[in-house]
Amino acid sequence: MGSQLGEQTIGFTKPPIIVGYGNVVGPKEGEGLLKQYFDQILEDSLWGEETWEKAESKILKTAIQLAIDNAKITKQDIRYLFAGDLLNQLTASTFAIRDMNRAFFGLYGACSTMGESLILASMAVEAGYANYALAATSSHFCGAEKQFRFPLELGNQRPLTATWTVTGSGAVVLGQTGTGPRVTHVTPGKIIDLGIKDEMNMGAAMAPAAADTIITHFKDTGRTATDYDLIATGDLGSVGKVLIQDLVQKEGYDLSRNYTDCGVEIFDHKKQDTHAGGSGCGCSAVTLTGYILKEMAKGTFNRILFVPTGALLSPISNFQGETIPGIAHAVAIENGQGLGKKG
């Protein structure tokens, strides 16, 4: 059984195995820098549905099925589902999962939710509470803009610090047995709020939380950045990516060699006009289940630290003058063969 390491980390003694994964992305993501890694690319964001919300549910449902198929198991083998999204009351997840007839834990960690779902699914599997558990998240650009910012029809200009919500979903099946990379350590994050109020600069709001979680992970495990082939935050974007490196540097850790951000990787920012980068629950989920796990399968990376990042604001909290708290959860995934080709 796993053991408590330091302040927040769990080190798994019987690491849960990532036995399957899948993803679906929208058309813009399918034209981005990671297009070769996605399982299914949609031709349009509505995907035959009447509303963006229903399209997001269909995207999440399909990603879950792809992950189950990839794991070569059946839906009935999954004991517990851990999922969440950005829509109010998690309706993308709820309506995606409604017909699955499986026990469900709804999660909300803003864009950090893929980390939260992976941690809880890993805990359930290692502890023996489930032979298989599934972790998934989704987001949709149009639904997120409508809910959090402005209706698309207004054609509002976006500041260069703003990120672009990814349309897509990623799902991961964790098992006690099987083949695949293993989740060896998890570091659930604390809420950190350094007083940022600009909801168009969420990278700056989330960077301190990501830095805190990564530093805590290093202290709890005795590891440093050189122990990983890749450290990937979720959606800090180009602004937050610079900030976090400074914050971590102050504690004596160097992220200059092998650190990136899923939001920076996913789009071709100059060509695609996505400003500071991709964001949303779907951003880290499709980058993990696309680029990262597929390059791990090739041995390019053998040991990675995945750190999805969330901004815990609401439109109401913002209107009421509140600052933007951030959170980030870290998940260490290893092939078990030492560092990889890029290590």
Add this chain to the structure above:
Amino acid sequence: MGSQLGEQTIGFTKPPIIVGYGNVVGPKEGEGLLKQYFDQILEDSLWGEETWEKAESKILKTAIQLAIDNAKITKQDIRYLFAGDLLNQLTASTFAIRDMNRAFFGLYGACSTMGESLILASMAVEAGYANYALAATSSHFCGAEKQFRFPLELGNQRPLTATWTVTGSGAVVLGQTGTGPRVTHVTPGKIIDLGIKDEMNMGAAMAPAAADTIITHFKDTGRTATDYDLIATGDLGSVGKVLIQDLVQKEGYDLSRNYTDCGVEIFDHKKQDTHAGGSGCGCSAVTLTGYILKEMAKGTFNRILFVPTGALLSPISNFQGETIPGIAHAVAIENGQGLGKKG
């Protein structure tokens, strides 16, 4: 270590102990049928804050502190916090927990969230991932009406099937060691949707999910209603309370003797004009941490099944013509001395 029982249940081998609990309620709840059981009753629903949302955060923060004090531990002893509420993006929880400096898992299961948080906190403690974990939820009548129904200022009439969102919060500390009742079994629920569309009759939408979870709990554990002194659903209200008994009866189980609903218990419905009963995440949380656990401490009940119920709709899903999916999670709590005085 706990074992998988049947389709959905976990039976704990080292049952986590409820070492502390606390609650805070609003003025209306403090005039209700359970008033003698609450730790702190507010004189007004704003509690000196500028907004209902900020008042709800303060209520949740205070309930958490009361639970920690009651457990005779410190905030630093809590390794993981599991919490959620009804506000969009869980801002009641986020802003309550922001300064606590503890790792946080944000949960959303509508009014079932107290069950979800108790299950996940129990799993973390039994598996050894945390010596202490905390489970909490909150709701606020004014904030919920504004977000889900109509602004209070409109003075809309409410149908008799509608419930009244409880203003309050309950928190529970679970520990590996200590004294108190123990969480022996948990049955996380599936999403059940039988096609109810009336958001003013959520008891009817949730009753099938509660029935499904209770029946599954009985089948998985080999228990029946007679094995419990009390079975309490979360907030089905007077309408759902009748429906669930019929649904469970069809599977051969009898809830007529020892079943109630927290939403039916909390208010004096005729005097307080609360129609079908209390509801909200806070309803089941304050009834558990008030009435149920305090009567367990007296030995009135020695073995109870707590089944918070959630309606997974959103105002958007409702406008888009969707039906209302329900979910319910069951948590068995025992003093370990056989059935109680009412058993």
